[in-house]
Amino acid sequence: MxxxxxxxxxxxxxxxxxxxxxxxxxxxxxxINFTHFEYSQDNYIKEKCKLLFPIENTFALMQFEKESLSRKIIHELKYKNREIIGKILAEWTIERLDFKNEKPDLLVTVPLHPKKLKERGYNQLHLFTETLSKFYNIPFEHDLIKRNHYSKAQALKDKQHRLKTENTFSTTRNIEGKHMLLIDDVFTTGNTISSVAWEILKSGNNKVSVLVMAIDA
Structure with missing residues (x-):
């Protein structure tokens, strides 16, 4: 008080x-410029993902324009030790996301490298994902995907380096026959999402959908 x-x-x-x-x-x-995407319908992310890997459904909460409030929110979440913002963004997502008849089996987060996780103290996706998991009654896994290489923040990389994501990720175990919702903070080129998605698809007879906090289009 x-x-x-x-x-x-x-x-x-x-x-x-x-x-x-x-x-x-x-x-x-x-x-705040919310996207108003429908999860099961075509949208910008789905069209981009189709060029990179087999995709089921996609959803983004906000637009990520330069100098926008959404960009400030994501920056505070990732770099200002405000993990609680993830819960608030999840609540905003819950108000706008309807899986209808295409509810995924598992929520999977894009991981940080252990060194980056130690530096930051938390993965900005975890509280967000756990809040969604509780509301939609969908299990989550934070450790299914492993990041193999330490790298500087995505926002600090030039475009050429952002495109180099080969062998960045691997799965920690085989998992088959699941529809997985892959969760990340910002969709930019789609290459990070694509790298993780292919590891999931290679693991077994799986399907992949994508959910992001914001889209940088």
Missing amino acids: ILDILFPNRCMNCNQIIDGNLLVCNICFEQ
């Missing part, structure tokens, strides 16, 4: 004092 008075929660965008469970004020919330 005293901490709430001394250090009140403030809107990430305009600095207005807001409820402790909120991320932004109501006015700034209206500035």
Whole structure:
């Protein structure tokens, strides 16, 4: 209570004092560009993924425009030690995502390299995924995919380096006959998602769908 008075929660965008469970004020919330994608219908991510690997369904919560509030939110989640943002983004996703009759069997997160995980202290996808798992009653696995190489942040790489993802990932065990929902934070070129997806597809008679927090189109 005293901490709430001394250090009140403030809107990430305009600095207005807001409820402790909120991320932004109501006015700034209206500035977030949500995608309004339908999970089971064609959308931008699905068209991009089709060029890279066999894809079932896709969903993105927000657009990731330059200097946008969504970009600031993702940056705070990943680099400012605000893991709780993942739970809030999951709640926003739950309000907008309907699997209908194509509910996946398993939620799978894109991993960090152990060194990066130690530096950051958490994987920004874990709380997000666990919140979705609880609501939709879908099991999750954070350790099915292993990142084999340590690399600098994706945002700091030039385009040429972002395209080099060969042998970056591997599966930790074989898993067959599952429809897996692959979860990542931002979809850019699609090469990271594609690398993970192919490892899942090679593992057995599996199907892959994709869910991301934001799309950089």
